Amino acid sequence: xxxxxxxxxxxxxxxAQIPRGRxxxxxxxAVLMGFPDHARRVGxxxxxxxxxxxxxxxxxxxxxxxxxxxAQRELLESEGVAFRPxxxxxxxxxxxxxxx
DNA sequence: CGAGTGACTGCCA
DNA sequence: TTGGCAGCCACTC
Numbered sequence: 001x002x003x004x005x006x007x008x009x010x011x012x013x014x015x016a017q018i019p020r021g022r023x024x025x026x027x028x029x030a031v032l033m034g035f036p037d038h039a040r041r042v043g044x045x046x047x048x049x050x051x052x053x054x055x056x057x058x059x060x061x062x063x064x065x066x067x068x069x070x071a072q073r074e075l076l077e078s079e080g081v082a083f084r085p086x087x088x089x090x091x092x093x094x095x096x097x098x099x100x
Numbered sequence: 101c102g103a104g105t106g107a108c109t110g111c112c113a
Numbered sequence: 114t115t116g117g118c119a120g121c122c123a124c125t126c
Contacts (some may be wrong), residue, residue, distance in 0.1 A: 024110055041122055043107040058107080066107045090116080 001035060008045040013078070018057045021075040022090045022096040023082035032097065057081075057096075063088035 010033050012048070018024055026039040026046075039061070044063075049055045056075040059065055062082070063073040077083060083089040 030108095037109095038122070040106080041109045044123065045107095047107050049107095055107085061109060062106080068105075072107095 001037075003035070003038065005043060007033075007035070007038075007041065009043055011045040012049060012053055015053055015055055015058060018096050020053060021094065023057050023059050023063070023081050023094050024092055024096045025059055025063075025091060027061045028095070028097065029058065044076050045082070059089045059091070061091075065089065070091070081087060 011029060014029055014033060015024075026042045027036070028041045029042050030036055042058075046055050046058055056066075056069075056072045057079075059076075061073075065076075065087070071086065071088075073083060076089060081094045084090055
């Protein structure tokens, strides 16, 4: 499956829909948008994401915050996202579309 | 044009 | 449970 030119845009729109107090993994985003094998591509898209996008709500599948961005955890916590003692986001409780 | 790198994942020891 | 390793894709050197 090829990557459409509006792939990045789809990522942005999806991220913009993440409700406050929720977190999503790159893999989750890739799956929701129909590209389960392009989590890495999603990460690259977010690296170039425009300001104003709540990209801090996106973490790795293990719940790890973005490399080199320690403040991301603070932001999520201030929104009500639960974190584990090891410093990973609790996607089981605060995962978007994966909450149940 | 080949090699290296990264906001990733999943499998195996 | 934790750490190492191999696929993957796009971009830069």
